[in-house]
Structure formats: C-alpha cells, structure tokens
Amino acid sequence: MRLILLRHGETLWNMEKRLQGHDDSPLSPRGIEQAKAIISTLQTLAPQRVVASDLGRVQETARLIGYDEPQLDAQLRELNMGTWTGLRKDDLMAEHPDLYHQWRAGLYVPKGGEAWSDFVSRIITTLSSRVAAGKGDLLAIVHSGVVRAAVYGFLGLKPEQLLPVTPGTLTILDFNDEDPSLPPRLEAYNIGAFAPDTEAAD
Secondary structure (H helix, E strand, O other): OEEEEEEOOOEHHHHOOEOOOOOOOOEOHHHHHHHHHOHHHHHHHOOOEEEEOOOHHHHHHHHHOOOOOOEEOHHHOOOOOHHHOOOEHHHHHHHOHHHHHHHHOOOOOOOOOOOHHHHHHHHHHHHHHHHHOOOOOEEEEEOHHHHHHHHHHHHOOOHHHOOOOOOOOEEEEEOOOOOOOOOOEEEEEEEOOOOOOOOOOO
C-alpha cells in the first residue's frame, strides 16, 4: 500500500519567499504548469483514494489534476507559523538570523505558532489513520512541511538531510499491506516533471 504525497504547485507567496503557514495565496503560472505536468504520472500510479489539506492552494492543485472534490482534512494543513505568517524569508534572515535557524531546526516557535514536535505528531497521526482506514494506494495532496514531517516521523530522516520539497513533486512511502503500523519504505522522493529546486520556498 502506497502513501503518495504530492506537494501543491508553486504559489505567488512561494515566488516571494513568504511563509504561508495557514494563510493562502493562489498558484503562480509556474505552479499551474507544475500541477498539470504531474497528471500523467498520477494516472500511471492510479491511487484508489484521495485526501487533501483544506487550504486553498491545495484545493486549487487538486482541481487542476482532476480531483474536484477530494476528501478535505484540516489536520493536513501546513505548520502554523504564527506571527511569522506572511513574512519574507530574506527579511527574517536579515533581522533575526539566529531565531530563523533555530526555527528551521525545530527549536524555536514564533508567537502563536506551532511547535515542530506537535506538527510532526499531528501529521503522523492523521496520515497513519488515513492509510489504515481503507484499502489501496492513498494520494495525499499537501504542503512541503507535511512531506518533511511525514518523512521524519515515519523514517527518521531529518529535514536538513533532504533536499527542499519542490512544488508539484511526489514523495512515495510504501507500507506493509498486512501491517501498516510497520515503518514504510521510501520508494521515491521529490519526483516530478521538473528538476528538483534546491532553493524551493516553503
């Protein structure tokens, strides 16, 4: 049984390197192209089930790839970034470099934000429940942070050990059909129609 994680296409805020968290912005022209370019791969994989974050950028991606009414789950939202929501990465790096690096390492939480450990717990609990709730491969249309949290929570791979999650790419975890509670195998990471973007914004 596969868990197929698809990051939404690039958004206007991604282009500006703004932290989005629970806020939203529409897909950029490139983001629309990224979403459409993954359709043929998804058709080959043919997932039997689909779930998606309830945020607008994910729902827009879902519609573009042919899923007009996926099951929506607010528990699959991106990390809540609190008062840092909407701020630019470059500005944070210039004004609060130490705090920014601590945040990226999961050691700092902006006011009103969500701790990395709580986020990982939320994502792993939700995805584990979704995987176990039915038969057949599951497509989850989500966010870069959700992909990182899943890879960390299920496999123990830290975000700093991985390339950034490029918009419009797939990460695939293969679960044991007889016992989904066993750790999955990493079948693919950051697979898409475009070359991985090592500077991809969250």
